[in-house]
Amino acid sequence: MNNRMVINYTPGPTLLHKLSGFTKVFLFLVMTVAIIATYDIRILVPLLILNIIEIVSMKPNYKPILIVFAITFVTVTLLGNVMLFLVSPDAGLNNVGGNHILWQGPGRLYISKEFLWYMFVVFIKRTTSFASVMAFALATTPSEFASGLNKCGLPYKVCTIVSLAYRTIPDIANDFVNIRNSMMMRGVEMSKKASVWKRLKNTVYLLVPLIFTAFGKVNDIANAMDLRGYGKHKKRTWFAENEPTKWDKIFRVLTIVLLIATVYYVVMYRFINPWPAKFWCPWLAREEVISVNAIDTIFFMDWFKK
């Protein structure tokens, strides 16, 4: 079961795997905040390198990771950038605040140095968040995730939903295959022979028994949990939550440092001494940055003004 999907059900042997659930969830949350809050390559690149080191240190099966990465890269980044170029070639000007034109195309289309920089930073930002999600998914078992969330203050009943969901995914996948097989034998075409629309329509047939078998189990699961005292107290402990080790303490301190750095950065660069554009760019000094009201540059705004 391990490595077939990215979801990790049994804890691995490396240092990161052995950290307690809380440490990992805490690190992941802070990292996510840092990535969302900043458009600054000086912060994103170190985070990206850090996450890549984390992934490599766990010696994972790279194939599924690369497949998922290739899919997100092709669809989101390439497609997104082409669309962006067509709709809003001014993105470089708006977000980075410079206009060094490299190529003037027909009509309002042009490519500037700043536009390329913008695309590059956005790509790094997406890659960093992808790497951080992967590192977290590889390091954490669903139960550690649940116990970690609980320690972060989420009510434990919500956390149990998380771990129960992971518990049932493989079962449902299994049921799905069985039901599909029985449908195929009855002549409901599921293979590539049928058209996409027909296959989609036929998939609806599978959902009815799939949902019913899944719901049939809900009652049993609920009973099994009640009988073992689930919900007895306002709190509960977790078998999956390892006692914090020396490494946990080190990681928690590092996470707090990252949190403080992020808050400091946001306060400094957004409020106290705000950078005039959304993105920092190496070749533009503070005085050179052109601050643009983004609304003005949306292409149809010109028509309204006429």
Add this chain to the structure above:
Amino acid sequence: MKEPIIKFKDFGFRYKTQKNPTLYDINLEIYPGEKVLILGASGSGKSTLCNCINGLIPFSYEGEITGSCIVNGVETKSASIFKLSNSVGTVLQDSDAQFVGLSVGEDIAFSLENDILPRKEMVPIVEKNASMVGMQDFIDHVPFQLSGGQKQKVAIAGVFGEKVEILIFDEPLAALDPQMGMTAVSLINNISKESEKTILIVEHRLEDVLYKPIDRVILMNEGRIVFDATPDELLRSTMLQECGIREPLYITAMKYAGCSLEGNKNLCDLNELEFTKENEEKLKAFFQEKREELPEIHGTSEIKFDHVSYSYSGKRNVVDDISFEIKKGERVAIIGKNGAGKSTAAKLLCGIIRPGTGTITVEGKDTKDMSVKEIGEKVGYVMQDPNTMIVKDIIKDEVGLALTVRGNSQEETDAKIQKSLETCGLYKMRNWPVDSISYGQKKRVTVASMMALEPDVLVLDEPTAGQDFRSYTEIMKFVNYLNKELGKTILFITHDMHLAIENTDRAIVFTDGKIVADDKVFAVLSNDEVIQKASLKQTSLYTLAMKLGLDPEETIRSFIEYERGVK
């Protein structure tokens, strides 16, 4: 005299959603340390009775309680399920659904977690309980790596708390193959001996539970306790047939031979049983009597596997170089423990997966060139759980689905649906919603939806799993009708030895992807080596033959011949 640990007095219960009570006039006392079997067919109220003890009633199932039920000094009506769960541990029937943790350790620790026990104290308890059921080396394993039997062991370890005094096992054998079932019964017996806890086993499979001694049997029928005594007394009575419970095979044999059941010591344990002289002679005479031999089947070849191999990962062959032939009109049991390759063989036959090497022919045609859909018109595959097959809400539509998707004309479809429904005895119910019918009837609907395509072969995957004797008899009668009257070839994929003895002509035994035996059913079942290899369970007829000093093969054959002759 000790105080009873469970005491029902004039107890009755009615589910809120039902018109009539499920339990009537229950008066029952169970004493500490007793090992009690609660026996009854589906719907007899035996599970409801247990849910009254463990507190699920009234906690999860609302309803009206009359009379009183005191468990470990607590009146259950007013106690919370949490208070009861400290003294009552329940192992539910579905070993998969009750596995709520994501690893063995977590699942065993589940109730400790809910008691806010610090992890430090939890770990040694988990290790101790795991080793009690022999799962100490599996603490990190995830549920998907475990067999049904292992999951059940984990469930037992998970409810085995310090303060637990009563352990309830709700149909512990339902999801297990015979060998695992025996292990489970032995494990329960060991717990009972070593821990002095009170044990309640809820089952309908009497013979399997009697593999280890039971102190007392409580027989339930239609919501009432109809019998409460030792197993020996129960076997001597006529209550079993009346309540739809299958009696042990050796008892059936004794009855066929005209033996009186009085006066035999240890009737419930075949190994210790002491026959009266008269009975011994009667049995010997019965088994040695010449009877009409079973008819040989000389049909044309229907299915042929020729050196077929298959592997999922490309490494190990799940099905390894198997060859067999099934003739038209045969009833064949494909037996073997879980994972032996029998389901893979069935999938190969239906074309869902294709052989790596070798050929499969159906009616002389190589299935290589046929689509799954085309094979489906020749071979109907009925899955174990009808709920995973039914997609429409009205019976008629469900049966007609395969015809509709094939684009048959309306009249033709209607005519075929009608024919199939009539064959399967469902015509009167054709407009009923599927939700409103019983499990056995649903099974019939799934067979009917296969029959609508008029296949020559029916493959039934574990047709009797989780069925009580009544439902079993009903299903088998129907399948035998399809075989005898309509000449359908029937393949059972099963590990139910009773089914093989009573309903098949031939048995093919799988072990580790290979066929280890392919012979007349009595020859296979009397072959101790094959039974051991395939991890199957020896039928009690075999033990009986050994005890009487008879040849097992002749004994089982004689029994089958007599039984088929009578029917």
